[in-house]
Amino acid sequence: MPTALSTDLYELTMAAGYFEAGTGRSATFELSVRGLPRGRGYLLAAGIEPALAYLEALRFTAPEVDYLRRLPQLGRVPVRFFDDYLPGFRFTGDVWAVAEGEPVFAHEPLLRVTAPVIEAQLVETALLSTVLFQTSVASRASRMVRAASGRPVYEFGARRAHGAEAGALAGRAAFIGGCSGTSDVEAGLLYGLPLAGTMAHSWVMSHDSETEAFARFLEMYGDRTVLLIDTYDSQRAVDRIAAARLAPFGVRIDSGDLLVESRRVRARLDASGLDGTKIFASGDLDERRIAGLVERRAPIDVFGVGTALSTSSDAPALGGVYKLVAMERAGLARPVFKLSPGKETYPGVKQVWRVAEAGRATHDVLGREDESPPRHGRALLGRVMREGRRVRPAPAMRKIRERALEAVEELPAEVLRLDEPARYRVEVSEGLVCLTAELKRRMDAVAG
Numbered sequence: 001m002p003t004a005l006s007t008d009l010y011e012l013t014m015a016a017g018y019f020e021a022g023t024g025r026s027a028t029f030e031l032s033v034r035g036l037p038r039g040r041g042y043l044l045a046a047g048i049e050p051a052l053a054y055l056e057a058l059r060f061t062a063p064e065v066d067y068l069r070r071l072p073q074l075g076r077v078p079v080r081f082f083d084d085y086l087p088g089f090r091f092t093g094d095v096w097a098v099a100e101g102e103p104v105f106a107h108e109p110l111l112r113v114t115a116p117v118i119e120a121q122l123v124e125t126a127l128l129s130t131v132l133f134q135t136s137v138a139s140r141a142s143r144m145v146r147a148a149s150g151r152p153v154y155e156f157g158a159r160r161a162h163g164a165e166a167g168a169l170a171g172r173a174a175f176i177g178g179c180s181g182t183s184d185v186e187a188g189l190l191y192g193l194p195l196a197g198t199m200a201h202s203w204v205m206s207h208d209s210e211t212e213a214f215a216r217f218l219e220m221y222g223d224r225t226v227l228l229i230d231t232y233d234s235q236r237a238v239d240r241i242a243a244a245r246l247a248p249f250g251v252r253i254d255s256g257d258l259l260v261e262s263r264r265v266r267a268r269l270d271a272s273g274l275d276g277t278k279i280f281a282s283g284d285l286d287e288r289r290i291a292g293l294v295e296r297r298a299p300i301d302v303f304g305v306g307t308a309l310s311t312s313s314d315a316p317a318l319g320g321v322y323k324l325v326a327m328e329r330a331g332l333a334r335p336v337f338k339l340s341p342g343k344e345t346y347p348g349v350k351q352v353w354r355v356a357e358a359g360r361a362t363h364d365v366l367g368r369e370d371e372s373p374p375r376h377g378r379a380l381l382g383r384v385m386r387e388g389r390r391v392r393p394a395p396a397m398r399k400i401r402e403r404a405l406e407a408v409e410e411l412p413a414e415v416l417r418l419d420e421p422a423r424y425r426v427e428v429s430e431g432l433v434c435l436t437a438e439l440k441r442r443m444d445a446v447a448g
Contacts, residue, residue, distance in 0.1 A: 003064065004060045005068075015118045015121060019118060023118070024117075025117055026333070028324070029124070029325065030349075031109060031321070033318050036105065037315030038315075041422065043139045044101060044103055044139045045110050046131070046138035046176045047130045048110070048111065048384070049395075051131055058091045068082065089122075091388045093120060094115065094383065095113055098382075099380075103361075105364060105426050107426065108380070111131060128320050128321075133170075134176075135318060136312040136318055138404070140312045142408055145405075147287040147288070151294070151300065151301060153178070154180055155310065157170060157306035157308075158184040161311065162311065167186070168190060170309065172191045175191070178401065180196070181193055181196045201231045210237055226252055229251045234251075238251065238269055238274075242268075242272035251279060258293060258300065262300050266279060279300050282303070286308040287308075323345045325347060335349075335439065339443075346428070347439055348368055351371070351380075355378075356376060360411075361410045364425070364427070366427070367428070368429065368431045368435060371432075412424070
């Protein structure tokens with residue numbers, strides 16, 4: 001889990017500045033994505049529950065405070081900031097968020113924080129990194145699972161992830177996106193995920209013969225054993241399995257032309273009376289390769305995906321932002337916004353409604369929180385934390401996954417296309433348009 005120092009230095013310099021100025025006013029920040037990666041029709045929200053766990057546990061330890069005290073950049077900060085404020089720091093704010101596994105689109109808040117401005121500011125970096133990384137992985141997992149057309153997909157990418165922590169979090173996010181499980185044991189322990197694994201080429205190479213390696217593995221792991229058969233030659237490996245009268249649950253191919261190899265292996269397995277043995281395939285797979293294999297009817301029963309999934313290699317970073325949208329003045333939350341070219345934001349506290357007809361989402365409406373919802377509109381943002389504590393326990397991972405699979409299928413078919421997906425319609429409400437225009441007029445009048 002991130003620590004209190006999992007932040008950028010400027011968050012701390014601002015916090016100290018707010019403290020010295022005596023600014024205890026409440027502020028509201030919203031976390032959203034400016035745009036969808038090229039070729040993506042939707043994103044799948046993930047990382048919300050880990051973000052809430054971080055907020056609940058957030059503390060400054062004594063060694064962390066001592067480290068900050070010694071930083072030259074904070075050398076002019078009043079000593080009471082280190083002695084009195086940081087040791088007792090807790091997150092006491094309220095949080096609204098979309099449910100994990102909910103499809104989301106550009107400019108829609110995934111998460112909203114209302115808290116004393118120091119607290120709301122300090123958590124920016126950790127919230128962005130937690131939510132955006134897992135959203136990236138979950139979104140790509142969703143595409144791969146849909147490409148597999150009902151065949152299980154497992155996440156096998158821990159060894160290619162950007163660190164061990166990222167490997168476990170990628171396993172979690174991939175499961176939300178629809179994967180059947182992960183190879184990462186830590187993810188299995190932390191999040192209760194199904195684990196999957198076979199064997200390595202080194203096991204085969206360390207024995208005097210392939211047959212001996214297979215037999216010993218089967219003897220140890222029984223009728224759920226999956227044998228890796230392409231260390232030398234996958235077809236000859238099947239012949240040796242049959243000759244030794246071994247009956248593995250499955251065999252895995254990790255190299256070569258998977259279409260050709262799977263067809264040849266399937267034919268040999270069937271001819272040897274091993275028609276119940278499943279074929280697992282892995283090796284630099286992504287959603288397009290999976291879709292191509294499915295389209296050409298490759299006899300592959302299960303896919304294992306590594307690098308492309310745990311790193312979200314086609315879109316490894318989302319353009320996410322965490323922006324101030326309201327600031328307390330005279331006891332009221334006053335809307336604010338940013339007008340930087342290309343980085344404009346909408347002002348005020350917002351809500352997103354998903355409008356559906358006959359069980360199919362037609363469009364979303366981004367509007368002011370206090371507006372009346374559109375007809376057939378379902379609010380996506382709900383309160384998940386009050387005064388620094390979650391309002392409900394975290395849902396079971398299987399429930400999150402089930403909801404995600406259902407929610408994705410509610411989207412229009414053209415938005416779900418693997419290639420050149422249509423843009424999902426997100427309308428900006430009349431109330432939000434009018435508020436933005438009014439604030440711009442006021443700013444122009446002051447500037448004039």
